[in-house]
Amino acid sequence: MNFTRWSARLPGTQRRAARGTEGSVPAARGEYARRPGRLVDQAAEQTEAAAAADTSGTADVPALEDFSVRELLGRLPGLVALVYGPEHRIAYVNDAYAAAFGPRPAGATVAASCPEAEDLGLPPLIDQVLRSGKPRTVKSRRTQDGGSYTVTCLPVDSPHLDGGGVLVHAADVTDHAEAAERLRASERRHRETAVTLQRSLLPQDLEQPDDLRIAATYQPGGTDAAVGGDWYDVITLGAGRTALVIGDVMGRGVRAAAVMGQLRTAVRAYARLDLPPHEVLQLLDGLAAEIDASQIATCVYAIHDPNEGKLVYASAGHLPILVRDEDGTVRRAEDPTGPPLGTGGWLHTSGSIALPPGSTAVLYTDGLVERRREDIDEGVAALARALSGASGTPQVVCDRLLRSLGVTAEHDDDVAVLVVQHPSRQGPDAELFHNAALELLGGVEAAPRARAFASGVLSSWRFPVELRDLGVLATSELVANSLQHGTPPMRLRLRRTDRRLIIEVTDGDDHLPRRRRAETEDEAGRGISIIATIASSWGSRRTPGGGKAVWCEFALPD
Numbered sequence: 321m322n323f324t325r326w327s328a329r330l331p332g333t334q335r336r337a338a339r340g341t342e343g344s345v346p347a348a349r350g351e352y353a354r355r356p357g358r359l360v361d362q363a364a365e366q367t368e369a370a371a372a373a374d375t376s377g378t379a380d381v382p383a384l385e386d387f388s389v390r391e392l393l394g395r396l397p398g399l400v401a402l403v404y405g406p407e408h409r410i411a412y413v414n415d416a417y418a419a420a421f422g423p424r425p426a427g428a429t430v431a432a433s434c435p436e437a438e439d440l441g442l443p444p445l446i447d448q449v450l451r452s453g454k455p456r457t458v459k460s461r462r463t464q465d466g467g468s469y470t471v472t473c474l475p476v477d478s479p480h481l482d483g484g485g486v487l488v489h490a491a492d493v494t495d496h497a498e499a500a501e502r503l504r505a506s507e508r509r510h511r512e513t514a515v516t517l518q519r520s521l522l523p524q525d526l527e528q529p530d531d532l533r534i535a536a537t538y539q540p541g542g543t544d545a546a547v548g549g550d551w552y553d554v555i556t557l558g559a560g561r562t563a564l565v566i567g568d569v570m571g572r573g574v575r576a577a578a579v580m581g582q583l584r585t586a587v588r589a590y591a592r593l594d595l596p597p598h599e600v601l602q603l604l605d606g607l608a609a610e611i612d613a614s615q616i617a618t619c620v621y622a623i624h625d626p627n628e629g630k631l632v633y634a635s636a637g638h639l640p641i642l643v644r645d646e647d648g649t650v651r652r653a654e655d656p657t658g659p660p661l662g663t664g665g666w667l668h669t670s671g672s673i674a675l676p677p678g679s680t681a682v683l684y685t686d687g688l689v690e691r692r693r694e695d696i697d698e699g700v701a702a703l704a705r706a707l708s709g710a711s712g713t714p715q716v717v718c719d720r721l722l723r724s725l726g727v728t729a730e731h732d733d734d735v736a737v738l739v740v741q742h743p744s745r746q747g748p749d750a751e752l753f754h755n756a757a758l759e760l761l762g763g764v765e766a767a768p769r770a771r772a773f774a775s776g777v778l779s780s781w782r783f784p785v786e787l788r789d790l791g792v793l794a795t796s797e798l799v800a801n802s803l804q805h806g807t808p809p810m811r812l813r814l815r816r817t818d819r820r821l822i823i824e825v826t827d828g829d830d831h832l833p834r835r836r837r838a839e840t841e842d843e844a845g846r847g848i849s850i851i852a853t854i855a856s857s858w859g860s861r862r863t864p865g866g867g868k869a870v871w872c873e874f875a876l877p878d
Contacts (some may be wrong), residue, residue: 399469399490402476403430405483408446410434420467420492439463440471446486449473460497468497514574515540518549518734521581527554529562530817531626531753533741535714539727540734541687549576549617550685550736551584555591558859559822559871560626560815563591566683566738567619567638567661579615583608583661587621594861597621597634598668601658605636608662617661620683624675624740627755627813631681632672636661639686639700642707646678646744650704678744680717682707687733688725699725714739752818754781760799760810760825770799770812774823777814783821787874790854791821794872797847798825801833801870816876820856824871832860832868 390412393400399417401424403410408430418424421436430437430446437443440461448456457472469490476485518540526534536552549569556562565587569576586607590600600621608617620641622633633641633653637660641653653673658666675681682703689699706724710717717739727735745753756777760766774795778788795812802810806827815822835848851858855872862868 399488399492401434401488402485403446403488404476404481404485406450408443411481411485417490436463440469440490442471442473442488445471445473446488449475449486450484460493460500462497466494467492468494510573514577517574518577518580521577521584522551523553527556527562529554529556529560529624530819531560531742532562532624533714533743534564534739535718536736536738537715537718537722538734538736539722539729539731541732549580549615550687550734551580552683552736552738553584553587554738555588557591557594557623557861558857558873559824559869560817562624564622564624564631564681564683564738564740565591565619566685566736567617568685568687568736570616570618570660571614575612576615579612579617582611583617583619587619594859596670596862596864597623597632598670601634601636601661601668605661605664605666605668609664611662613662615662619661622683624742627815629676629742630672630674632670634658634668634670636668639684639689639696641673642682642684642700642704643673643675644680644682644707644710645676648708650708652700652704675740675742677742679742680707680710680714681740681742682717682721683738683740684721685734685736687731687735688721688727688737690733714741717741749818752816754816756814758812760802760812764803766803766810767796767799771796773812774814778821781816784877787821787877790874791823794823794851794855794874795825797850798823798870798872801825801847802827805829805831805833806868818876820876821874822871823873824869826863826867826869828867830862830866830868832862833870 393412393414396414397416399420400412400414401410401417402412410424410426410428410430410433412426413424421434424433430442434442440463441458445456445458453475455472455474457470459470460468461471462468470493471488471490474487474489476487478485519538522538523536526536528534534554536554538550538552549567549571551565551567551569553565554562555565565584567580567583567587569580569583571579583604586604587600590603593600595603601619604619604621608615617636618638619636620633620638622631622641624631631641631643631653635653635657637658640657643651643653645651651673653671656669656671658668673681684703686696689703690696691699703721703725706721707717710720710724712720718737721737721739722735756773758770758773760770762769771792774792775788778791783791791814795814799810799812802825806829808828810825810827813822813824813826815824833848835852848858851872856875858870858872860868860870
């Protein structure tokens with residue numbers, strides 16, 4: 321191959337050739353035609369000249385072989401040691417290594433003369449490199465003097481190193497390790513603050529209604545997960561009714577816990593109004609937008625009425641309630657489900673699901689059922705399967721559900737679970753729970769019939785005479801109030817539990833009574849004041865479909 325001919329085509333050669341002809345006047349075409357070999361000769365001359373120029377420019381560049389390896393390693397800021405053989409004998413340590421750990425005699429073993437090697441995990445690392453012939457690295461190992469080092473061991477193949485050699489390079493990362501530890505300590509304090517705030521905002525002691533058995537569990541996510549805003553609550557509404565609440569603020573950290581606390585407080589305040597579930601969520605929706613429009617929150621608010629044997633609920637973007645019947649069948653509360661709280665512009669509606677004696681309801685947050693790379697419906701189905709086989713007390717059911725769903729201390733999300741059981745009572749226990757009702761028909765003659773009915777029922781329930789007389793008086797006042805201010809249909813309901821006597825009168829008028837101070841000359845207005853004086857508690861609420869209920873309670877003697 322004619323290298324000269326090919327080199328004339330190289331871009332660099334052409335540029336150098338072009339530079340060599342700058343300022344010259346080109347010959348006539350006829351001259352080129354008469355001497356065709358002259359072009360090749362000129363190109364060859366230019367290429368040789370350029371090559372000579374390039375060679376002259378690099379002749380003085382030093383080669384790596386001109387430097388001493390000892391000099392190069394000695395000047396490195398990193399710690400360097402060369403060891404060889406199966407006994408890990410020292411061939412060399414650089415100045416940085418000697419300054420950090422002291423001089424090391426050549427020929428001595430690492431085990432005998434390098435106590436820092438054990439802290440850094442060098443002996444097994446060197447053995448791995450000698451066996452595999454591949455480099456190995458360990459990160460941020462701490463020595464006894466408090467320093468931290470990242471160590472890399474490289475195989476060295478040399479006939480002068482008996483048994484093979486290993487070059488050990490250690491980089492001092494003490495500052496980085498201390499900064500990382502300070503960051504971890506700060507994150508731990510932040511997490512502990514959030515967890516403490518979260519737990520302090522949850523109910524410390526769950527209210528236990530007469531007709532239900534309830535347990536709840538809250539478990540924050542693992543140490544790598546920020547604390548969220550999961551919460552639950554149980555609120556006794558009076559007249560045997562109970563509100564059950566569970567919610568989830570989707571943010572993380574202290575801010576989410578603070579928003580959760582505000583929402584929980586608001587729910588308890590709205591619950592005292594004894595509104596239907598969808599109206600409570602409607603109020604909560606507007607408040608959530610005012611608290612923090614950037615935070616997304618979901619919530620389920622349900623009410624249990626022992627006289628109806630069902631849960632009436634409303635959901636704002638939350639997961640469905642699951643109910644396990646006594647035979648193990650699991651039912652899911654379906655629609656209605658509205659958007660999360662704070663979105664506005666949505667009219668929430670209430671639904672219901674039966675909760676007969678012997679059944680168990682579970683309210684939960686998404687941390688229990690949501691998994692990465694898995695549809696959340698699969699998690700809900702897994703929870704339903706676990707619930708179908710879970711029996712025992714509510715707390716036992718809580719624990720079994722957590723175990724079945726794989727929730728451990730290192731779970732990547734916080735979890736809240738509320739388990740509600742409607743026990744099936746038999747024998748002596750069942751004798752402590754009774755219901756009696758009377759339709760109030762006619763006019764003023766309904767009042768004496770109501771008093772006679774209440775006296776007979778309370779006597780059959782073997783109440784003390786004083787409590788029986790108070791119950792008859794309260795019945796008389798409630799019925800008289802309904803006859804005067806209410807409209808048909810009217811109904812008297814008496815209910816006893818193991819802890820209280822409940823008297824309730826319903827009618828078709830939705831105007832709620834209020835307690836007021838009656839003047840001396842007033843002929844009316846004292847009924848509610850009498851009720852408030854003699855009863856443990858009293859209240860009123862509007863009923864679905866129109867009308868109202870007015871009730872009072874008496875605590876049973878121990």
